Amino acid sequence: MSTPAPELALVPVAPQGPASLWVLYLAFNRLALQGFGGVLAVAQRELVERLGWLSREEFVETLAIAQVLPGPNVVNLSLMIGDRYFGLRGAFAALAGMFVLPSLLVLSMAALYGSVAQHPVVGNALRGMGAVSAGLILATGLKLLPAVHRNPMGRVLAALLAVATVVAVVWLRLPLPWLVLLLGGLGMAAAWRGLAQTPDSA
Amino acid sequence: MMLSAAHADLLDLFLHFLTLSLLSIGGAISTAPDMHRYLVGERHWLSDTEFTSSIALAQAAPGPNILFVAVLGWNVAGLSGAFAAMAGIMLPSTTLVLAATRWARRNKDSLGVRAFSAGMAPLTLGLMLATGWLLAEPYLRLPEHRLATLALMAGTVLLTLKTRISLVWMVLAGEVLGALGWV
Numbered sequence: 001m002s003t004p005a006p007e008l009a010l011v012p013v014a015p016q017g018p019a020s021l022w023v024l025y026l027a028f029n030r031l032a033l034q035g036f037g038g039v040l041a042v043a044q045r046e047l048v049e050r051l052g053w054l055s056r057e058e059f060v061e062t063l064a065i066a067q068v069l070p071g072p073n074v075v076n077l078s079l080m081i082g083d084r085y086f087g088l089r090g091a092f093a094a095l096a097g098m099f100v101l102p103s104l105l106v107l108s109m110a111a112l113y114g115s116v117a118q119h120p121v122v123g124n125a126l127r128g129m130g131a132v133s134a135g136l137i138l139a140t141g142l143k144l145l146p147a148v149h150r151n152p153m154g155r156v157l158a159a160l161l162a163v164a165t166v167v168a169v170v171w172l173r174l175p176l177p178w179l180v181l182l183l184g185g186l187g188m189a190a191a192w193r194g195l196a197q198t199p200d201s202a
Numbered sequence: 203m204m205l206s207a208a209h210a211d212l213l214d215l216f217l218h219f220l221t222l223s224l225l226s227i228g229g230a231i232s233t234a235p236d237m238h239r240y241l242v243g244e245r246h247w248l249s250d251t252e253f254t255s256s257i258a259l260a261q262a263a264p265g266p267n268i269l270f271v272a273v274l275g276w277n278v279a280g281l282s283g284a285f286a287a288m289a290g291i292m293l294p295s296t297t298l299v300l301a302a303t304r305w306a307r308r309n310k311d312s313l314g315v316r317a318f319s320a321g322m323a324p325l326t327l328g329l330m331l332a333t334g335w336l337l338a339e340p341y342l343r344l345p346e347h348r349l350a351t352l353a354l355m356a357g358t359v360l361l362t363l364k365t366r367i368s369l370v371w372m373v374l375a376g377e378v379l380g381a382l383g384w385v
Contacts, residue, residue, distance in 0.1 A: 032265045036373040038337075039266050040330070041362070045369060057323075064322035067329065069302055070224045071295030072268045079296060080303045091300060102265025103272050107284060109263055110256070110273045121381050126258055127341055128380020131351045132373050135358025138334030141327055143363065148327065151320055158324040165328025170335050176228045179325065188321030195316055 028097025037133035039074040152194035219290030
């Protein structure tokens with residue numbers, strides 16, 4: 001009763017990362033090939049739910065950084081995760097997984113069916129796909145929403161900030177740089193205050 | 203002349219996409235208007251329809267959306283065009299991401315880095331929800347597609363949250379329903 005239990009690390013290291021570069025390549029290849037109309041929803045399903053390489057919180061925080069850097073979010077995410085496990089080789093293995101087969105596929109389609117893309121049926125199919133892609137991203141956002149519970153700024157403030165972001169983007173059409181500057185600045189200040197108040201180990 | 207005209211054009215394509223790379227915050231699609239201005243308006247390498255159907259084709263194919271850049275390059279100059287455009291759009295942002303992620307990892311215990319990622323996390327969630335809405339918005343504006351689009355979105359959200367059905371099947375189902383003219 002005298003010794004307190006050791007504090008757990010704030011961000012636990014993923015219990016099991018990829019065993020090799022090849023496994024990393026295959027994981028991102030599989031993920032990209034499932035990504036019709038956007039890869040983000042599949043990335044969450046695969047990396048968090050199926051493989052368990054990232055916790056829900058780690059996924060959101062890694063994506064937060066990937067989002068403010070130039071380049072596609074999911075491609076940035078793959079570079080960051082690959083680099084984390086195997087350095088530069090890992091980053092390129094993940095990148096290759098994302099691009100090699102999918103680009104061969106899309107270029108073959110361009111070579112064979114380039115003119116088909118103007119057919120009205122294709123437009124209709126794309127509209128159906130667009131609605132599903134929209135639903136997938138919405139669902140992924142909802143699934144990750146509980147991550148605000150552990151945010152150092154407090155769950156209420158974090159939830160308010162998420163809602164304010166939706167309002168700013170959907171209704172006010174605030175461009176991303178302004179969003180990061182205004183709401184992001186607010187979030188960072190609040191997180192800073194929260195982190196400074198808690199002891200280092202928390 | 204060191205370069206043939208074709209090589210000079212390829213270099214020009216590469217350099218133009220190189221300059222767009224660091225501007226592509228929020229994804230390469232945010233720089234699509236400038237690609238259109240350059241490829242269609244200025245160089246006349248692609249027609250308006252070719253540009254639009256390149257983007258549509260990349261959306262219909264699996265993989266990251268940025269592959270529409272490869273299709274644009276392909277339609278300009280075949281395989282070497284695809285390489286030039288993709289290398290241009292990817293090189294600067296990849297280099298920056300690797301440098302930034304390593305710096306952030308070395309300083310991951312610093313208050314600044316922790317406050318940055320924790321402070322941005324709620325925005326990331328909000329952006330995901332907003333993206334979902336914005337993707338559907340063009341269809342929701344059309345009265346004849348509004349109801350079916352909403353129903354398809356709601357069904358997708360429900361299935362994603364409540365079941366483990368592979369996401370690919372849902373997308374394919376959406377395409378089929380769309381092709382049949384039900385959406």
